Amino acid sequence: MQLLANLGGRLLSALVLIGCVIVFNFLLINIAPGDPATVIAGEMGGASQEVLAQIRAAYGLDQPMLVRLGTYVMRIATGDLGYSYYYNDPVADLILSRLGPTLLLLTTGLGIAILLGVWLGVLSALRPNSPFSHLVTVFSLIGYSAPVFWTGLLLIILFGSAWPIFPIGGIRDVTQSGGPLFHVFDVAHHLVLPALTLGAVYTAQYARLCRASMLEVLKSDYVRTARAKGLRTRVIVGKHALRNAILPVVTIIGLQIGQMLSGAVLVETVFNWPGLGTLAFESVLRRDYPTLLGILVCSTVLVVVVNMLTELAYRLIDPRIRAAGGAG
Amino acid sequence: MSDSRSPEVPSPLREAWAAFLRNRAGVFGLAIIAALIFLALFGPLIYPVDPFEIVAAPLTPPAENARVPFGSDYLGRDILSGIVHGARVTLFVGGAAAAMTVVIGVLVGAAAGYWGGRTDRFLMRMTEFFQVLPALLFAMALVTLLSPSIPIIATAIGVVSWPAMARLTRAEFLRIKSQNYVTAARSSGAGDLYLITRVILPNAAAPLIVSTALVVGMAILFEAGLSFLGLGDANVMSWGLIIGSNRDYVIDAWWTVTIPGLAIFFTVLGLSLIGDGLNDALNPNLRER
Numbered sequence: 001m002q003l004l005a006n007l008g009g010r011l012l013s014a015l016v017l018i019g020c021v022i023v024f025n026f027l028l029i030n031i032a033p034g035d036p037a038t039v040i041a042g043e044m045g046g047a048s049q050e051v052l053a054q055i056r057a058a059y060g061l062d063q064p065m066l067v068r069l070g071t072y073v074m075r076i077a078t079g080d081l082g083y084s085y086y087y088n089d090p091v092a093d094l095i096l097s098r099l100g101p102t103l104l105l106l107t108t109g110l111g112i113a114i115l116l117g118v119w120l121g122v123l124s125a126l127r128p129n130s131p132f133s134h135l136v137t138v139f140s141l142i143g144y145s146a147p148v149f150w151t152g153l154l155l156i157i158l159f160g161s162a163w164p165i166f167p168i169g170g171i172r173d174v175t176q177s178g179g180p181l182f183h184v185f186d187v188a189h190h191l192v193l194p195a196l197t198l199g200a201v202y203t204a205q206y207a208r209l210c211r212a213s214m215l216e217v218l219k220s221d222y223v224r225t226a227r228a229k230g231l232r233t234r235v236i237v238g239k240h241a242l243r244n245a246i247l248p249v250v251t252i253i254g255l256q257i258g259q260m261l262s263g264a265v266l267v268e269t270v271f272n273w274p275g276l277g278t279l280a281f282e283s284v285l286r287r288d289y290p291t292l293l294g295i296l297v298c299s300t301v302l303v304v305v306v307n308m309l310t311e312l313a314y315r316l317i318d319p320r321i322r323a324a325g326g327a328g
Numbered sequence: 329m330s331d332s333r334s335p336e337v338p339s340p341l342r343e344a345w346a347a348f349l350r351n352r353a354g355v356f357g358l359a360i361i362a363a364l365i366f367l368a369l370f371g372p373l374i375y376p377v378d379p380f381e382i383v384a385a386p387l388t389p390p391a392e393n394a395r396v397p398f399g400s401d402y403l404g405r406d407i408l409s410g411i412v413h414g415a416r417v418t419l420f421v422g423g424a425a426a427a428m429t430v431v432i433g434v435l436v437g438a439a440a441g442y443w444g445g446r447t448d449r450f451l452m453r454m455t456e457f458f459q460v461l462p463a464l465l466f467a468m469a470l471v472t473l474l475s476p477s478i479p480i481i482a483t484a485i486g487v488v489s490w491p492a493m494a495r496l497t498r499a500e501f502l503r504i505k506s507q508n509y510v511t512a513a514r515s516s517g518a519g520d521l522y523l524i525t526r527v528i529l530p531n532a533a534a535p536l537i538v539s540t541a542l543v544v545g546m547a548i549l550f551e552a553g554l555s556f557l558g559l560g561d562a563n564v565m566s567w568g569l570i571i572g573s574n575r576d577y578v579i580d581a582w583w584t585v586t587i588p589g590l591a592i593f594f595t596v597l598g599l600s601l602i603g604d605g606l607n608d609a610l611n612p613n614l615r616e617r
Contacts, residue, residue, distance in 0.1 A: 262464030
């Protein structure tokens with residue numbers, strides 16, 4: 001019951017959050033220099049007088065501000081994100097068609113970062129003064145400081161000419177065709193470099209975080225007790241310490257997902273990965289504002305959903321929270 | 329922080345500085361940033377080549393033509409000049425955005441932590457809102473719809489980066505406000521403003537200073553990302569802009585992206601090293617290690 005009430009509270013604040021972004025979008029359209037109708041049509045889109053008049057009527061641009069805000073929020077609440085005059089398509093359809101590749105890139109990158117980061121962090125915490133541990137520290141410092149788009153471009157230099165074993169752009173090879181199995185393999189092949197680029201940054205961060213929390217946990221009383229009982233290191237680390245050492249990583253995933261989406265925008269642009277990021281980039285170039293603002297709303301929804309999922313994961317990992325029913 | 333003037337007890341600042349100097353990585357970071365500041369201040373005077381002027385054949389490799397020691401870009405513009413002139417933008421945007429981040433973050437965090445209760449709940453909700461926003465998309469929308477000028481870019485970065493600072497400040501204020509010396513100051517008649525600015529804030533300064541170094545680094549990465557996407561100020565040369573405008577030629581001309589990327593990398597690295605060094609130096613518990 002407590003859990004349900006908690007989730008209800010989260011859901012409510014999530015809705016408020018999304019509402020705020022929608023209001024922010026509305027304000028942005030209105031404070032942008034120029035006529036809101038041209039902003040909605042996009043400066044480079046086919047903004048003929050006819051279209052502009054149509055937009056003015058549809059959005060009620062002659063109405064007072066508050067009425068317009070109401071209409072705008074209602075439109076979005078019913079799933080109408082507006083119309084892209086560049087693509088001649090509803091924005092919602094455009095975004096749906098690009099959502100899959102972005103989710104694929106995000107989950108693969110995150111998967112790499114969690115597995116590799118936790119593994120590196122734990123190993124280096126077990127031997128904190130070994131050369132390997134120093135290597136992990138240096139690697140995480142490099143991964144933190146290198147701009148993600150630069151890492152991607154360096155990989156393109158490496159795999160573009162010197163060692164062409166991975167494709168350096170796009171999501172599939174249009175010159176070849178095959179069965180569904182070939183298709184899966186082809187997409188996975190194209191995914192390698194973008195996912196590694198995105199994953200590298202977060203691998204570095206998670207390794208650093210996991211190393212620090214593992215060092216802390218290994219000094220705690222219950223680990224000493226487990227050692228005194230004569231348990232093997234593998235059991236102590238795997239069954240007892242890891243569960244606690246991984247909690248900060250789960251917390252940071254929830255907090256960072258918005259930041260990771262920012263990274264994905266850059267990575268997608270570098271590798272021409274046809275996701276939301278490239279769509280956002282293209283809509284900036286084309287001054288296609290409805291699409292850009294629609295992506296902003298949708299990605300906020302995405303971030304909110306991931307946040308709720310990490311909270312659930314936190315409950316599953318940490319029994320204290322499960323028992324207390326609080327959010328810690 | 330007690331200001332002790334007796335000669336036997338060294339001042340905490342001097343002690344921290346001495347501890348910082350013993351940290352070799354931190355000093356290395358400081359050297360990088362000092363060099364960068366020098367470059368930003370005097371570079372354009374020492375090396376006055378216009379970064380937008382076409383001075384050589386397009387995509388001249390480094391060390392081939394003495395006029396373009398670091399090579400030229402896809403239009404034939406001097407990469408070295410871009411690095412020298414870009415240092416100013418990098419430092420200015422990084423500094424301005426970080427200043428904004430620190431000011432908003434500390435104000436919000438201090439108010440939330442000091443007053444608690446309803447103020448705290450409201451401010452933390454607001455912080456959460458800004459924290460989960462997809463920062464780059466938000467900044468892209470802001471910059472595209474308003475104008476891609478340096479102040480707008482710095483503002484956009486500041487607006488999306490302050491939440492972590494606010495959380496940190498709040499946590500420090502919560503920890504410190506129940507300490508005995510704060511109670512003592514309060515009972516001797518100190519007002520809210522005095523307690524916040526003169527009693528609690530100085531004691532919360534250490535972690536805030538450390539995180540400021542990291543905030544500048546993040547802001548520089550953010551600015552580089554925006555100008556890579558072509559959302560920087562088009563009239564000002566920046567490192568991200570050099571990388572972004574040459575990215576289609578990257579396979580044939582590695583230097584056009586590698587060299588400006590190294591500049592960004594070393595700047596952010598320098599700031600992280602300074603942050604780590606300060607962390608060790610300002611935290612007395614870590615100092616002995």
